[in-house]
Amino acid sequence: MKVAIIMGSDSDLEVVKKGLNILKDFGVEFEARVLSAHRTPHLAVEYAMGLEERGFDVIIGAAGKAAHLPGVIAGVTNLPVIGLPIKSSTMDGLDSLLSIVQMPSGVPVATVAINGAENAALLAIQILSVKSPELRTKFKAYKVSMAEAVVAKDKKIQELL
Ligand code: RP5
DSSP states (O other), rough: OOOEESSGGGGHOOOOOOOOEEHHTTTTTEEEEEETTTTTTHHHHHHHHHHHTTOOOOOEEEEEOOOHHHHHHHHHHHEEEEEEEEOOOOTTTHHHHHHOOOOTTTOEEEEOOOOOHHHHHHHHHHHHHTHHHHHHHHHHHHHHHHHHHHHHHHHHHHHOO
């Protein structure tokens, strides 16, 4: 089970890394590449078209500004594509979000929040966990520890007030 992460620029890496760390924590195999829908369109399409045959299951496409990358990828693959809008411009990432989320019907891109790299990775893990009991168990444990952290914070605040 493998996830491919394609980012439009190396300037996206700082945000994308947060998602890569989650994939590492869950022990999910991934490949991360810098390929642009505008600057290297032929390479990006060629790479995306080969992923299914290479055994990948999910693709995360991260891009900012006129963020066409996830949509272009979704157009040339049968694999599910998660779009990660990067806040990289003077419009606070709203341009990236709208470019990614407003896909025409027939070509879905599951779009997460602006800079939501963690959720992109977690959604990829949830998709993989449909066929992986091991990942599902890890995901359940993740949710439990997240809830425990909130309960601990609540307790701490009660003690302070
Ligand atoms: C997009 O343009 C990239 O995904 C990046 O978010 C944005 C800016 O790229 P750089 O000019 O920093 O390379 O294609």
